[in-house]
Amino acid sequence: MLSQLEGSRAVAGAVVCCRPQVVCAYPITPQTHIVEAIGASVKSRQLKHCRFINVESEFAAMSVAIGASATGARAYTATASQGLLFMIEAVYNAAGLGLPVVMTLANRAIGAPINIWNDHSDAMAVRDSGWVMLFAEDNQTATDLHVQAFRLAEELSLPVMVCMDGYVLTHATERVDVPTQEQVDAFLPPYKPRQVLDPADPVSIGAMVGPEAFTEVRYLAHAKQLQALERIGEVAGEFAEGFGRHSGGLVSTYHVEDAEVVIVALGSVLGTIKDATDELRANGARVGVVGITSFRPFPLDALREAIGDARKVVVVERAFSAGFGGVLSTDVGLAISDAKARLSTVVAGLGGRAVTEAGLIGVFEDALGDRLEALRFLDLDKDVVDRELARMAGTRRSGPSAENVLRDLGTVASGAL
Amino acid sequence: MSKAETDGAITTTQPVKFYQVGSFAVGNRLVDPSLRTVQADAARTNAITSGHRACQGCGEALGARYVLDAAMRATGGKLVAVNATGCLEVFTTPYPETSWQLPWLHSLFGNAASVATGVAAALEVQGRNDVRVIAQAGDGGTVDIGFGCLSGMFERNDDVLFVCYDNEAYMNTGVQRSGATPPAARTATTEAVGREPGNPFDQGKNLPRLAMAHGIRYVATATVADLHDLEAKVERAMDFRGARYLHLLVPCPLGWSSAPADTIRIARLAKESGLFPVFEAVDGEVTAASGIRRLVPVEEYLRLQGRFRHLFDSSGAVARTDIVARLQKLADANVERFGLLQPEVT
Amino acid sequence: MTVRAQGEHRVAAGEVDGSTTTAGPRGRPELFQVRFHGRGGQGVVTAAELLSVAAFLQGRFAQAFPSFGSERAGAPVVAFCRISGTEIRTHAPVDAPDAVVVQDATLLHQVDLFNGLGPEGYLLVNTTHSLDDMGLGGLADRLHRERIVTVPATDLALEYLGRPVPNVVLLGGLAALCGVVSLDSVVAAVHERFAGAVADGNAAAATEAYRLVTAEAKTANKEAVAHA
Numbered sequence: 001m002l003s004q005l006e007g008s009r010a011v012a013g014a015v016v017c018c019r020p021q022v023v024c025a026y027p028i029t030p031q032t033h034i035v036e037a038i039g040a041s042v043k044s045r046q047l048k049h050c051r052f053i054n055v056e057s058e059f060a061a062m063s064v065a066i067g068a069s070a071t072g073a074r075a076y077t078a079t080a081s082q083g084l085l086f087m088i089e090a091v092y093n094a095a096g097l098g099l100p101v102v103m104t105l106a107n108r109a110i111g112a113p114i115n116i117w118n119d120h121s122d123a124m125a126v127r128d129s130g131w132v133m134l135f136a137e138d139n140q141t142a143t144d145l146h147v148q149a150f151r152l153a154e155e156l157s158l159p160v161m162v163c164m165d166g167y168v169l170t171h172a173t174e175r176v177d178v179p180t181q182e183q184v185d186a187f188l189p190p191y192k193p194r195q196v197l198d199p200a201d202p203v204s205i206g207a208m209v210g211p212e213a214f215t216e217v218r219y220l221a222h223a224k225q226l227q228a229l230e231r232i233g234e235v236a237g238e239f240a241e242g243f244g245r246h247s248g249g250l251v252s253t254y255h256v257e258d259a260e261v262v263i264v265a266l267g268s269v270l271g272t273i274k275d276a277t278d279e280l281r282a283n284g285a286r287v288g289v290v291g292i293t294s295f296r297p298f299p300l301d302a303l304r305e306a307i308g309d310a311r312k313v314v315v316v317e318r319a320f321s322a323g324f325g326g327v328l329s330t331d332v333g334l335a336i337s338d339a340k341a342r343l344s345t346v347v348a349g350l351g352g353r354a355v356t357e358a359g360l361i362g363v364f365e366d367a368l369g370d371r372l373e374a375l376r377f378l379d380l381d382k383d384v385v386d387r388e389l390a391r392m393a394g395t396r397r398s399g400p401s402a403e404n405v406l407r408d409l410g411t412v413a414s415g416a417l
Numbered sequence: 418m419s420k421a422e423t424d425g426a427i428t429t430t431q432p433v434k435f436y437q438v439g440s441f442a443v444g445n446r447l448v449d450p451s452l453r454t455v456q457a458d459a460a461r462t463n464a465i466t467s468g469h470r471a472c473q474g475c476g477e478a479l480g481a482r483y484v485l486d487a488a489m490r491a492t493g494g495k496l497v498a499v500n501a502t503g504c505l506e507v508f509t510t511p512y513p514e515t516s517w518q519l520p521w522l523h524s525l526f527g528n529a530a531s532v533a534t535g536v537a538a539a540l541e542v543q544g545r546n547d548v549r550v551i552a553q554a555g556d557g558g559t560v561d562i563g564f565g566c567l568s569g570m571f572e573r574n575d576d577v578l579f580v581c582y583d584n585e586a587y588m589n590t591g592v593q594r595s596g597a598t599p600p601a602a603r604t605a606t607t608e609a610v611g612r613e614p615g616n617p618f619d620q621g622k623n624l625p626r627l628a629m630a631h632g633i634r635y636v637a638t639a640t641v642a643d644l645h646d647l648e649a650k651v652e653r654a655m656d657f658r659g660a661r662y663l664h665l666l667v668p669c670p671l672g673w674s675s676a677p678a679d680t681i682r683i684a685r686l687a688k689e690s691g692l693f694p695v696f697e698a699v700d701g702e703v704t705a706a707s708g709i710r711r712l713v714p715v716e717e718y719l720r721l722q723g724r725f726r727h728l729f730d731s732s733g734a735v736a737r738t739d740i741v742a743r744l745q746k747l748a749d750a751n752v753e754r755f756g757l758l759q760p761e762v763t
Numbered sequence: 764m765t766v767r768a769q770g771e772h773r774v775a776a777g778e779v780d781g782s783t784t785t786a787g788p789r790g791r792p793e794l795f796q797v798r799f800h801g802r803g804g805q806g807v808v809t810a811a812e813l814l815s816v817a818a819f820l821q822g823r824f825a826q827a828f829p830s831f832g833s834e835r836a837g838a839p840v841v842a843f844c845r846i847s848g849t850e851i852r853t854h855a856p857v858d859a860p861d862a863v864v865v866q867d868a869t870l871l872h873q874v875d876l877f878n879g880l881g882p883e884g885y886l887l888v889n890t891t892h893s894l895d896d897m898g899l900g901g902l903a904d905r906l907h908r909e910r911i912v913t914v915p916a917t918d919l920a921l922e923y924l925g926r927p928v929p930n931v932v933l934l935g936g937l938a939a940l941c942g943v944v945s946l947d948s949v950v951a952a953v954h955e956r957f958a959g960a961v962a963d964g965n966a967a968a969a970t971e972a973y974r975l976v977t978a979e980a981k982t983a984n985k986e987a988v989a990h991a
Contacts, residue, residue: 004819006812021542022535051538055531056569063528063566067499067535070522073542075535089525138852168854172828173812175819197520197536199495199548206500206523207510271852354856 002177007139007169008033010176011104011162014146016047017184018102020076021191022068024053026061028083029116030166031106035078058083062090062101069099070205072196074150077101080166081108081122088126091159095130095221097206098194100153102146103131106166107267107318109351113402117352118166119318120266123295124327130221132160132228133296134248135266139169139176141293144247147179148235150188155231157194158224163295165268167352179243187242225297232294250299252291253306255281259288261367262310262341264303264332266292269316269348269355276360285368292328303335313341314367316360316378318349325375348378384408454644455486462489462518464496469516470508474677476667476684477505477582480641481553484580484665487648489519491655492549497536498522501529501554501563504589504669505582527562529554530570533577541576549655550576556583556597560622564596571631574659578651581624581662584669592672596622599692600747601740602724604672609727618743628662629701636698640666642685643695646707650697666693674723686718691748694755706755715744794847795943796857799930800876801866804836806930810864811842813956814934817948818846820955826851839874846943862941864933865889866916871897882906885941887976889916889929909984912940914972923968924961935969939976946973 003010012034015023023042025035042052051068055061058079065075079087084105094101109115110122123133132152136142142164149160164170195205209217229250236248254274256262263273270291280287290306292299307313313336315329326345333343346363349355359378366372388405391398398404455461464485471478488496497520500506506523509516524532533552540548552570554563559581570577586604587593594604600618603609607616628636634657639647647665654661668675668683675683687693688707692715695707716735719725730736752758797814801807811827818825823846830841843857862885865876871888880886884906890913894900902911914936916929923932934949950966957965 004816004825022538024535024538049542051542053534053538053573053575055534056572057565059528060531060534060566060569063524063531064535064538066524067522067532067537068539069535070532071497071536071539071543073535073539075539090528093525138854165854168828172826172854173815174826174851175824197497197522199497199520202518202520204510204515204517204521204523207512207515208507208523209512213512268854272855275853356855356858357853358858 001180002175004173004175005178006033006171006173007142007164008171009037010139010143010178011146011164012037012041013178014143014184015076016041017179017181018147018150018188019047019074020050021073022051022053022064022075023077024055024061024064024075025077025079026055026058026083028058028080030108030170031078031080031104033170034104034106058087059090062087062094065101066090066094066097066099069101070097070195070197072191072193072198074191075101076103078104078106080106081110084122085110085125091126091131092129094159098157098224099159100157100191101159102149102153103159103161104146105161105163106170107163108166115351118168119350119352121319123163124319127296130158130225131296132158132225132294134160134162135293135295136162136164136169137252137268137270137291139172139174141247142169143176143178144239144243147184147187148239148248152228152231152235154191156224156228158228163267168268177245183243187239229297229299248293250294250302251306252293254289254291256288256290256306256308258286259310260286261312261314261364262288262290262307263314263316263364264290264292264328265316266295266328267318269318272355272357273316273360276357276364279357279361280364287364287368298331300335303332304339307336307339307341310341312367313343314346314364314372315343316346316348320347320350343374344372345375346378347376353379454483454648455490456483461486462494464489464519465509465516466518468514470511472671472677474670474680476641476669476680477555477584478508479680480582480647480665480667481505483644483647484651484663485519485551487651488549488551488578488655491652495548497548497550499524499529499533499536499550499552501558502526503555503558505553505555507589526558528566529558529563530577530579531566533579534570534573534575537576549578551578551580553580553582555588556581556585557587557595560596560624568631571628571633571660571662574633576658576660578654578661578663581664582667583664584667584672586672588669588672597624601728601744603727604724614727615724625662625664629698631660632701633660633662634658634700635661638664638666638693638695640684640688640693640695641668642681642688643707646695672724674726675721679721683718683721686713686721689713690715690718691752691757692718692744694751694757696755703755706757708759709752709757712752712758715748716741719744794845795862796860797844797862797864797937797943798857798860799842799844799864799866800870800874801840801930802870803838803840805840805866806928807840807866808842810866810930810934811844813931813949813952814844814937814944815846816952816955817934817944820948820951821944823848824851826854828854830856839870861885862887862937862943864937866929866933868897871899877902880906884910886911887933887936887940888913889933891915891918908986909980910940912936912976912979914975916972919968919971923971924964931965932968932972935972936976939973940980946970
């Protein structure tokens with residue numbers, strides 16, 4: 001049903017329709033509204049047969065989800081940033097055990113310095129954990145991906161994470177067609193576990209595996225991700241049949257057919273990139289966009305095909321690997337390793353820095369004019385950086401860099417306009 | 418022989434003969450089956466079956482076997498176990514084998530309590546309130562790395578019985594000090610060198626008392642020296658719903674440098690010296706304490722363990738009387754606090 | 764807050780029924796961006812949301828979001844609303860608002876409230892003082908005089924609501940000032956979000972603000988014509 005509502009609430013509504021049986025989460029900005037809304041549904045008995053557990057840490061949150069899932073219950077949690085790191089041992093554990101937990105990751109920067117705004121550094125920290133990781137471009141997709149996530153997770157016995165940009169999507173009020181209970185029930189059957197703790201048929205789950213078998217057990221995780229690569233597109237297709245709109249899949253493309261420069265990105269920045277693309281195309285530039293929805297498993301073939309014969313690929317990413325460069329671009333680079341395209345990484349939007357259409361147009365024009373270097377930090381204030389580097393070179397006790405930079409910028413309160 | 422008069426008739430009762438078995442234990446061949454330990458029953462569930470890889474004389478293997486089978490009896494076999502990383506988990510599941518004959522989940526090191534909360538929630542939501550949950554961990558997984566999750570489970574009063582097998586150090590990783598290591602004990606990270614050899618005094622956490630401070634329904638301590646008592650406490654714990662905690666002292670021959678044959682004896686001496694008080698608490702208040710029949714000085718307990726070797730000289734006499742005196746004070750304080758020399762309160 | 768469209772849209776996308784938008788040629792689905800300024804606890808974010816709901820009820824696409832930060836009463840807060848006849852893809856902040864609404868005049872010389880507001884922009888300020896009294900007379904050079912309006916929104920809120928919460932009141936003023944949404948839609952959005960006396964009070968105050976601004980705009984227009 002078409003509604004105008006906050007992204008968090010749309011997602012909460014979708015999750016509630018998926019009939020989770022155990023919901024356990026620890027509050028962290030900017031995921032709070034999602035969990036609060038689900039909690040209210042449970043308390044008001046709108047969502048029945050569900051235990052909503054107020055856990056004492058994110059580590060506990062994922063642990064409770066693991067216990068619940070292993071006992072045959074559909075389990076859900078949500079977190080961001082620091083919370084994801086705090087539960088990371090359990091995140092790997094869930095994937096290693098093959099438990100179909102679904103989690104919302106409201107993407108937020110990882111500190112230090114502490115920052116509550118959006119970027120993708122949190123997701124990047126767990127990209128090898130074995131979870132399926134789906135990125136939403138807007139709140140409609142975010143809502144729909146959660147429904148697909150439960151179905152995918154339970155079919156494959158693999159946990160699935162839906163990434164949506166913190167604040168930018170979670171706290172944006174916009175038009176969303178929120179799934180109805182009937183639609184979701186028709187799409188998502190009750191959970192039938194592949195393994196379950198049941199006194200009637202005891203099994204031991206989580207035993208130690210030594211060198212003689214570890215490779216094989218881990219290879220099975222790889223095989224499941226490859227299965228996911230097949231199923232993600234199919235599940236999106238089945239979703240389209242049931243809900244009447246396309247959402248999800250491995251990648252989305254925009255004007256790539258004749259593009260000489262293709263821009264690749266994850267998440268909500270794709271919207272602004274598409275606006276910039278329209279502007280450039282109106283002036284005759286052949287620019288195209290590939291949005292990656294399935295970040296893990298990484299769609300090497302689909303991406304390769306979408307990029308085609310473009311001579312330049314620009315990866316706009318909201319994370320980076322210190323001292324090295326991009327994170328997403330490394331994956332993209334692998335996809336195009338046999339293509340003629342040259343790759344540039346544009347690191348943008350770290351810690352919630354706005355990525356504007358004007359800024360992007362400037363970068364894309366540089367790409368078109370072969371003026372874009374291999375690694376660029378968009379909107380970097382080089383003077384500020386150089387001043388701090390000079391301070392550090394000049395005196396041993398130069399003090400905390402973050403405070404020095406803030407003082408230099410004359411910022412008295414973060415977020416001041 | 419005792420006589421009783423009933424309507425003029427004289428009846429006699431057959432006396433029960435006790436068989437001494439080299440300690441203060443009592444043979445139970447003639448005791449009514451309902452009073453026997455679960456292990457005496459050929460139909461016991463053997464929740465941990467034979468073939469596991471525990472060390473000779475392992476107190477934890479002994480304790481766990483009794484705890485699980487008692488819990489299985491109390492729940493009619495409807496039990497799910499969640500196990501933290503540690504000795505118990507390692508020696509019961511050497512891949513590809515498992516000793517567990519009940520549904521069993523290895524969690525991580527610090528989250529057995531949380532995972533158990535999840536299991537309990539799933540059972541409840543599926544309408545299976547007849548199936549109960551037991552979480553188990555060593556002292557490290559309870560007192561240190563497991564404490565946050567445990568406290569959360571206690572605070573929410575989740576329906577889980579948490580059992581701590583306390584061998585007073587991180588044994589599986591090579592005997593390192595934990596928050597449960599007693600003062601003066603040698604471990605690999607508190608060597609017996611320097612002015613204060615072994616683990617420092619004035620540190621450590623008392624988990625049973627912390628559990629009581631959370632106000633949970635049932636807290637109890639026990640040792641592997643009194644297995645009837647242990648089983649009874651497990652079964653009693655299963656009568657309650659909500660968060661419950663059992664702290665079990667399990668000597669470790671490897672880590673304590675003691676003779677494998679001495680495991681039960683050492684556990685008894687821990688209790689009889691006052692160093693390890695055995696008691697029960699309901700809703701945060703002590704309701705029963707197991708009295709000491711023959712109070713022993715702490716050095717009788719310490720002398721049997723190589724981890725306290727540095728307190729004695731080569732002839733076996735106490736060399737560090739100062740340290741032993743401090744340990745004695747701790748024991749005396751327990752005797753006082755729990756009234757361990759008073760007649761038993763039940 | 765969730766607002767459900769009752770069956771079909773009340774108005775087909777692309778039509779702007781009942782509104783008198785002067786943002787562009789009537790009937791064209793232009794993008795219109797509003798920036799709200801206020802302090803934490805004054806309902807600035809709610810104002811942006813309600814505006815987006817009003818637009819939604821008229822069948823338009825709308826997006827509302829705050830400039831984010833930790834919860835803190837009294838700190839400056841900014842919220843945005845984009846309204847368009849076509850799908851809104853970007854989630855970037857609003858650089859160049861078409862209208863600025865100032866809920867708290869004490870921000871006037873503390874924060875750059877007019878950043879990005881172009882010469883065709885609208886300005887709505889909650890105050891009982893005149894623009895000149897507030898040191899904003901110079902704005903008339905930058906903007907069209909008839910597009911700068913003050914409303915005693917807090918006073919109206921006190922009168923109709925009994926509480927000094929001016930956010931919804933200002934939406935009524937905004938509807939009159941630039942016509943991006945109709946008063947009917949604002950009132951409908953209010954009734955979706957609030958109930959009982961709160962809804963009625965807000966709706967009445969918004970309606971009164973609409974009337975005041977319409978009147979003031981007419982006066983300003985006359986003056987502009989007179990001085991032309």
